[in-house]
Amino acid sequence: DIQMTQSPSSLSASVGDRVTITCRASQSISSDLNWYQQKPGKAPKYLIYAASTLLSGVPSRFSGSGSGTDFTLTISSLQPEDFATYYCQQSYTTPWTFGQGTKVEIK
Amino acid sequence: EVQLEQSGAEVKKPGESLRISCQGSGYSFTSDFINWVRQMPGGGLEWMGRIDPSDSYTNYSPSFQGHVSMSVDKSISTAYLQWSSLQASDTAIYYCARQQVVNHYYYMDVWGKGTSVTVSS
Numbered sequence: 001d002i003q004m005t006q007s008p009s010s011l012s013a014s015v016g017d018r019v020t021i022t023c024r025a026s027q028s029i030s031s032d033l034n035w036y037q038q039k040p041g042k043a044p045k046y047l048i049y050a051a052s053t054l055l056s057g058v059p060s061r062f063s064g065s066g067s068g069t070d071f072t073l074t075i076s077s078l079q080p081e082d083f084a085t086y087y088c089q090q091s092y093t094t095p096w097t098f099g100q101g102t103k104v105e106i107k
Numbered sequence: 108e109v110q111l112e113q114s115g116a117e118v119k120k121p122g123e124s125l126r127i128s129c130q131g132s133g134y135s136f137t138s139d140f141i142n143w144v145r146q147m148p149g150g151g152l153e154w155m156g157r158i159d160p161s162d163s164y165t166n167y168s169p170s171f172q173g174h175v176s177m178s179v180d181k182s183i184s185t186a187y188l189q190w191s192s193l194q195a196s197d198t199a200i201y202y203c204a205r206q207q208v209v210n211h212y213y214y215m216d217v218w219g220k221g222t223s224v225t226v227s228s
Contacts, residue, residue, distance in 0.1 A: 044218055046216050049212050095169060096154040097154065099151075101151045
């Protein structure tokens with residue numbers, strides 16, 4: 001299985017901050033990398049596919065980059081509704097695998 | 108509106124069987140795979156596998172192969188996840204999610220609200 005490792009596991013930030021989350025794959029996954037957001041007690045919500053393509057309705061303050069083994073999710077100006085846990089997921093090959101999650105908390 | 112409606116919370120004893128459901132609406136149910144994702148208490152997301160509603164082709168994660176089974180009833184646009192003998196370690200929230208493919212890129216775009224399964228003696 002392809003292992004996905006996110007860093008950091010958690011972070012504290014303030015509204016308006018720029019936040020970057022890193023996701024590393026144990027082998028090259030080309031650009032087959034998705035990002036999801038999950039709020040407490042809710043189902044995950046898609047954000048980005050193909051490493052950098054924002055899905056419909058996702059605010060433009062979210063962006064993704066990377067290819068191969070190293071990827072990033074950036075929130076350019078953190079908003080109150082962005083406090084959540086973020087997961088990367090590889091769709092290069094099954095079994096699809098997720099990172100362990102990065103919890104973004106209020107500072 | 109595209110939706111996946113999941114069945115309600117379950118409380119079971121070890122060794123019991125269980126089937127939970129995921130009903131699609133607002134789209135052609137047989138056009139897109141349905142994935143199942145587990146989230147254990149306080150834990151992250153784990154992909155269990157997927158099923159093609161058009162022909163019931165399944166693709167299980169090795170971590171779950173042999174312990175769960177996936178099926179569909181096309182006539183009622185419903186996918187199922189089933190256990191024949193539950194264990195305490197099956198306690199989790201289970202999500203179904205629709206798979207989308209765009210230019211050979213796969214992602215899960217619509218998620219059900221989740222079904223909580225508690226297994227306790």
